[in-house]
Amino acid sequence: MVRTPRQFKEKQDIEVKTEHRVTKIDPKEKKVEVVNLAKSEREWVPYDKLIIATGARSRRLNIPGSNALNIFTLKDLQDGIRIRNYVDEKRPRRGAILGGGFIGLEMCEAFRLRDMETFLFCRRDLPAGNLEREISEKILKELEENDVHFMAYYEPVVFHLNSHGEVTSFETTQGSYPVDIVLIAAGVIPNVEIAQEAGVELGKTGAIRTDAAQKTNLSDIYVAGDCCEVFNLISQDWVHTPLGDIANKQGRVAGENGAGGKATFLGVVGSAAFKVFELEVAFTGLGTRAAKQYGFDVDSQMIEAESKVGYMPGAKPIFIKLIFERKSGRLLGAQMTGKEGVARRINTLAVALHQKMTIDEIARLDFAYAPPFSAPLDPILIAAEQAAKKIVR
Amino acid sequence: MVRTPRQFKEKQDIEVKTEHRVTKIDPKEKKVEVVNLAKSEREWVPYDKLIIATGARSRRLNIPGSNALNIFTLKDLQDGIRIRNYVDEKRPRRGAILGGGFIGLEMCEAFRLRDMETFLFCRRDLPAGNLEREISEKILKELEENDVHFMAYYEPVVFHLNSHGEVTSFETTQGSYPVDIVLIAAGVIPNVEIAQEAGVELGKTGAIRTDAAQKTNLSDIYVAGDCCEVFNLISQDWVHTPLGDIANKQGRVAGENGAGGKATFLGVVGSAAFKVFELEVAFTGLGTRAAKQYGFDVDSQMIEAESKVGYMPGAKPIFIKLIFERKSGRLLGAQMTGKEGVARRINTLAVALHQKMTIDEIARLDFAYAPPFSAPLDPILIAAEQAAKKIVR
Numbered sequence: 001m002v003r004t005p006r007q008f009k010e011k012q013d014i015e016v017k018t019e020h021r022v023t024k025i026d027p028k029e030k031k032v033e034v035v036n037l038a039k040s041e042r043e044w045v046p047y048d049k050l051i052i053a054t055g056a057r058s059r060r061l062n063i064p065g066s067n068a069l070n071i072f073t074l075k076d077l078q079d080g081i082r083i084r085n086y087v088d089e090k091r092p093r094r095g096a097i098l099g100g101g102f103i104g105l106e107m108c109e110a111f112r113l114r115d116m117e118t119f120l121f122c123r124r125d126l127p128a129g130n131l132e133r134e135i136s137e138k139i140l141k142e143l144e145e146n147d148v149h150f151m152a153y154y155e156p157v158v159f160h161l162n163s164h165g166e167v168t169s170f171e172t173t174q175g176s177y178p179v180d181i182v183l184i185a186a187g188v189i190p191n192v193e194i195a196q197e198a199g200v201e202l203g204k205t206g207a208i209r210t211d212a213a214q215k216t217n218l219s220d221i222y223v224a225g226d227c228c229e230v231f232n233l234i235s236q237d238w239v240h241t242p243l244g245d246i247a248n249k250q251g252r253v254a255g256e257n258g259a260g261g262k263a264t265f266l267g268v269v270g271s272a273a274f275k276v277f278e279l280e281v282a283f284t285g286l287g288t289r290a291a292k293q294y295g296f297d298v299d300s301q302m303i304e305a306e307s308k309v310g311y312m313p314g315a316k317p318i319f320i321k322l323i324f325e326r327k328s329g330r331l332l333g334a335q336m337t338g339k340e341g342v343a344r345r346i347n348t349l350a351v352a353l354h355q356k357m358t359i360d361e362i363a364r365l366d367f368a369y370a371p372p373f374s375a376p377l378d379p380i381l382i383a384a385e386q387a388a389k390k391i392v393r
Numbered sequence: 394m395v396r397t398p399r400q401f402k403e404k405q406d407i408e409v410k411t412e413h414r415v416t417k418i419d420p421k422e423k424k425v426e427v428v429n430l431a432k433s434e435r436e437w438v439p440y441d442k443l444i445i446a447t448g449a450r451s452r453r454l455n456i457p458g459s460n461a462l463n464i465f466t467l468k469d470l471q472d473g474i475r476i477r478n479y480v481d482e483k484r485p486r487r488g489a490i491l492g493g494g495f496i497g498l499e500m501c502e503a504f505r506l507r508d509m510e511t512f513l514f515c516r517r518d519l520p521a522g523n524l525e526r527e528i529s530e531k532i533l534k535e536l537e538e539n540d541v542h543f544m545a546y547y548e549p550v551v552f553h554l555n556s557h558g559e560v561t562s563f564e565t566t567q568g569s570y571p572v573d574i575v576l577i578a579a580g581v582i583p584n585v586e587i588a589q590e591a592g593v594e595l596g597k598t599g600a601i602r603t604d605a606a607q608k609t610n611l612s613d614i615y616v617a618g619d620c621c622e623v624f625n626l627i628s629q630d631w632v633h634t635p636l637g638d639i640a641n642k643q644g645r646v647a648g649e650n651g652a653g654g655k656a657t658f659l660g661v662v663g664s665a666a667f668k669v670f671e672l673e674v675a676f677t678g679l680g681t682r683a684a685k686q687y688g689f690d691v692d693s694q695m696i697e698a699e700s701k702v703g704y705m706p707g708a709k710p711i712f713i714k715l716i717f718e719r720k721s722g723r724l725l726g727a728q729m730t731g732k733e734g735v736a737r738r739i740n741t742l743a744v745a746l747h748q749k750m751t752i753d754e755i756a757r758l759d760f761a762y763a764p765p766f767s768a769p770l771d772p773i774l775i776a777a778e779q780a781a782k783k784i785v786r
Contacts, residue, residue, distance in 0.1 A: 233759075245769040247760035266757055273761035282761050343766035344737040347773075349759055350745040364659055366626075366743055368666035368675050369638035373736035376638040380740075 001077060025050065025198035027218045049258040052208065053251065054197050055352035056188035056226035056242050064379035065159025071182040074103055085181070087114050087361050092180030094117070096170050098156060103141065105276045107183050108148045118147070119177060121154040121170075124200055127276075131322050132287055134302050138337045142279040149205035188242050192226045192362070202257060203229045205240035212264040213369075214254035222258050231267030234285050234332060235294045243272060252338040269353040270333070273343040280342035284350040285333030288323050299326040301387035305379035307341035309371040316340040320383040322349075322359065329358040329391040334383075341373070348380060360388040394470060400499050403646070418443065419590035420611045426609075442651040443614050443636070445588050445601065446644065447636050449581035449619035452755045461560040464575040467496055476576070480507050485573030488512070489563050491549060492578035493520035498532065500576050501541045512565075512570060514547040520669075524728055527681055527695050531730045535672040581635050583620045596622045598633035605657040607647035608625025611759040615651050617643035624660030627678050627725060627746060628687045636665060662746040663726070666736040673735035677743040678726030679717050692719040692781035698772035700734035702764040709733040715752065717741075722751040722784035727776075734766070741773060753781040 004015035024033035031046045058073030060066055070092070073081045086092070095111040097104045101121040108149070111118040120127065120143065126136035127143065128337040143150050149393055155173040159182065162168045170177045190195075190207040192200075201217040208228040212214060216223050226227065226242035256263040273282035281326070291298045302321040309315065318338035324331050336342045336348040352362050363384035369376050377385075398409035408429075411605055411696035414433075417426035451466030453459055465487070479485070490497045490505040493515040513520065513536060519529035520536065520543065528690040530575065536543050548566040550699045554576065563570045583600040585593075594610040596602040601621040603609060610614050612785045619635035621643070628648045649656040684691045695714040711731035717724050727742040729735045745755050756777035762769050770778075 073639075086671060158492045212422060219610075239742050243762065245760070248769045249757075271759045271761040273763040273766055275763065280766075284761060294439040294678045300549045326785060334765075342735060343763060344734060345740075347758075347771070348740045348744050351741050351748070354748070354754075354758055355744070357744075357748070361747075364642075365740075365747055366661040366664045366677075367638070368677060368736060368743065369636065369663040370666040370668065372668050373666055373673070376641045378638075378740070 012021050025052075025194055025200075026223075027200075027221060030220065038219075047220075049222065050054055051251075051258050052200070052221065052223040052227060053225045053254075054191035054227045055247075056190045058184065059186040059189050060157055063156050063158055063183055063187065065161050065167060066184075068159055068165055068182070070166045070180065071159065071184060073184050074107065075188065076154070080211045081182075086181065087116075090180070094177075094179050095181045095183070096121060096177065096179040096275070097183045097185055099187070100124070100129060103130075103183060104185035104275045105143075105186060105301045106274060107128060108143060108146070108223070109275075109277050111121040111183075112146055112148065116181070117149070117244075119149045119151055119179070119325040121151045121156070121172065123153065123155065125152045125374060127385050128281065130287065131192070131281070131283060132302075132323075134319065134321055135281065135335045135337050137277055137282075139279065139281060140286060140320060142276050146277045159262075179295065179311065180294050187336055188226065190240060190242070192227055195221075195223070197229070203240075204240065210250075212266055213257050213262075214222050214265060215257070216248055222254040225252040230265075231334050233267045235290065241268060241270065251291075269350055271346060271350045273346065278339045280339065281337045282333075282343045282346035284334070284354045285331065286323060287333055287335065289296060291323055291332045296332055298322055298332065299387075299390055301383060301390060303379070303383045303386050305382045306375055307338055307379065309375050312371050314340055318342060318345075318379045320379055322383050322387045324359050324391075326390075326392055329360055329388065329393070331357055331359060331362060344377075345380060352391075359384050359391060363388050408706050415587060417595075418445075418587055418594075418614075419589050420614060423613065433657050439784065440595075440613075442615065444644075444647045445593070445609070445614065445620060445621045446614040446618045446640075446647075447584035447587065448640075449583045451577065452579040454577055454579065455547055456549050458554050458560060459577075460553055461554050461558055461575070462490050463559045463573065465579060466577050467500065468581065472768065477628065479574065480509075480726060482770050483573070487508060487570075488571040488574045488576070489514060490578055491564075492580070493517070493522060493663075493666045495521075496580060497576070497578035498536075498668060500578060501536060501539070504576075505539055505541065508540070509574070512542045512544055512572070513563065514544045514549070516546065516548065518545045520679055521674065524674070524676060525716075526692075526696075527712065527714055528674065528676075528730050532669055532674060532777050539670045545622075581619065583633060583635070585620055586656060587751045588614075588616070588620070595658040596631050596633075598622055598631065600633040602631070603643075605659055606650050606655075607643055607658060608650070609645055615647040623658075626660045626662050628683065629666045630687070633659060634663065642773045647755065661686065662743055664739060664743045664752060668736075671731065671732045672730060674730045675739035676726070676728040676748045677734045677739050678724065679716060680726055680728065682727045684716055687770075689725055691725065692717055692780075692783055694776060694783060696772070696776045696779050698729055698775045700772065701766055702768050705764050707733055711738075711772045713772055715776050715780045717752050717784075718781060719783075719785055722753055722781065722786070724750055724752060724755060738771075738773060752777050752784060756781050 008014040008016045019037040022034045031044045058075045072299045096119045097117040123199035157171045159167040160169040202210045206221045229238040253263040253265040271284040300323045307316045316339040323333040367378045401407040401409045412430040414428045424437045434658040451468045489512045522773045550564045553562040558693045601616045617642035622631040639670040645658040646658040664677040696749040700711045716726040760771045
């Protein structure tokens with residue numbers, strides 16, 4: 001999609017071998033076993049430096065019927081094309097999505113755009129269960145307004161198939177539902193097997209352990225992307241956060257260091273955004289629950305404000321929840337939602353997190369004000385000002 | 394527009410006296426002379442604490458014919474209504490705008506929306522002459538694409554009036570132009586006269602001198618808004634930046650302190666945004682020229698990137714110029730323009746300025762990424778990464 005093997009060769013003299021699967025790493029002899037899939041040939045290729053960028057794969061369900069023809073996961077472009085082809089060909093009328101995270105929520109919109117009756121099955125009582133309840137409730141409302149059936153507390157039991165190997169009904173602990181297509185959106189599993197077999201150490205998350213230089217425990221082996229952990233600067237803990245922008249940054253550092261450089265990737269604060277129909281959702285840092293688990297003395301403040309001056313066309317309510325340390329007032333996290341001006345606003349608070357700013361410092365920030373874009377007091381400043389009143393110093 | 398005198402009374406027990414003009418301050422006796430305009434009565438009103446919030450007024454031109462009926466300025470709502478009424482009634486065909494700042498540029502759009510042939514007269518070669526040339530050039534392009542005639546290097550000489558007292562032609566050093574309506578957008582003058590007369594000290598900008606507590610040099614007299622100066626945290630200098638959001642914050646601090654509190658307003662970094670037709674323009678901190686004047690060893694970097702992932706609908710080019718200290722890499726200012734995702738992006742760099750962050754620290758920030766809102770590397774991160782290569786440590 002982005003660059004062809006030929007472009008790599010011509011622009012950077014990098015040889016890209018597609019349809020070659022690495023099956024083994026020999027870190028002592030510094031070589032990898034490669035299978036040429038087209039020719040079914042196997043060879044050992046030596047390396048001076050090795051970068052592991054094996055990514056992650058979609059988690060599947062271990063219940064009967066999970067291999068049905070019309071059960072899909074969505075990780076890469078090929079998955080997307082497969083789903084689209086199936087929908088084009090079979091015109092499913094009822095779609096079930098299992099999992100209320102980013103992918104599940106975004107696919108609700110895709111299913112509804114294809115006029116499917118859409119069921120979102122979730123193990124918890126709200127979608128996006130890792131977010132603050134107030135934010136998840138707004139997401140639920142948006143789903144309902146777009147005629148998605150949200151099914152809470154559901155545990156999958158079995159997929160019943162027809163003679164063509166297609167799911168026709170989905171049985172759960174709460175009942176059975178006729179379905180024409182199923183998307184499993186249950187998160188990803190890092191692809192660590194080959195690395196682990198070679199003695200590359202994993203972290204407690206199950207992803208490959210690394211450091212600020214993107215090194216593994218084995219010499220001359222680096223790692224980047226969804227297969228490895230990343231350091232969270234707020235919790236000061238290594239986590240598995242498989243996101244494209246993090247993978248991109250880790251890849252640059254691994255590449256530079258593999259080529260003899262001295263780059264570092266210090267870590268993330270935990271920023272992300274997604275869109276559910278017309279609702280923008282964005283967050284950074286820790287949520288209340290996570291912050292408490294990490295031992296912070298947590299307080300929080302939720303506010304509602306206008307995305308821009310009320311008399312301007314397109315002004316929409318915006319909801320912001322700030323999570324902060326009760327005594328110091330230090331910002332620990334922020335979550336926002338609304339139909340306008342959310343996703344790009346969150347990054348100011350990401351900077352504040354990087355800088356360990358307090359809520360009252362945030363309230364004093366000088367933001368650009370113009371009626372088409374914000375109110376004189378930006379929603380973030382209003383949130384910080386309200387929150388600052390709660391600080392107990 | 395926002396609150397009536399009655400609401401002030403009922404909600405907060407504040408007595409608002411409209412149509413009362415303060416004509417004199419007696420800081421020794423602690424009283425003000427007030428003229429009741431409706432009754433033409435004059436009285437002295439005592440005070441314990443006084444807050445001066447006299448604002449600013451539009452600068453007018455001192456050339457013959459300046460008092461014509463169809464020459465307008467635009468500072469408040471009444472000005473806007475006057476202009477609209479004149480346009481509704483007289484249907485002017487040709488509009489001249491004098492001044493290429495925010496107001497002049499925004500009014501170009503208003504004039505064109507009323508189908509006027511629009512001439513923007515500017516003393517310099519580019520509009521928004523305080524911004525970086527690269528940004529001003531984009532603004533010029535946007536004006537031209539919207540059929541605004543941009544007239545550079547023009548000095549006004551005289552307005553020729555007809556027998557009804559209306560301008561019919563505008564004579565400049567570069568020629569004479571038939572016009573049906575004129576807007577003077579030549580900036581504002583702080584309303585300091587009454588304060589100055591009472592012994593309130595002015596700063597070198599001509600606006601009222603103040604401090605972080607919004608105090609004046611006279612005891613029990615505070616000041617807020619467009620009539621006073623504000624501290625710029627980057628140049629470490631007191632400046633006159635008459636903007637609504639700053640006035641709002643100053644007012645809160647002056648009010649709190651007048652009521653016995655201990656609030657402070659530390660200052661601004663110089664953030665602002667405006668819109669010229671479809672083009673968003675936003676900036677924060679110092680431009681190259683100002684930074685040099687303040688003695689910084691300045692370098693800069695201009696980049697072009699996509700406002701979001703290229704395959705998403707609505708992705709547009711975005712231009713960012715970062716201004717930074719050559720050796721330390723400390724960010725001194727940033728200016729951005731583009732048709733999508735500009736104004737709300739600048740605030741991340743405003744936070745960076747408040748925190749005295751360096752370009753390479755900015756390049757490491759963890760921003761929320763999702764295709765509808767940004768590319769994996771946000772334009773700001775791309776700009777910072779490019780700029781970081783230039784730092785000479």
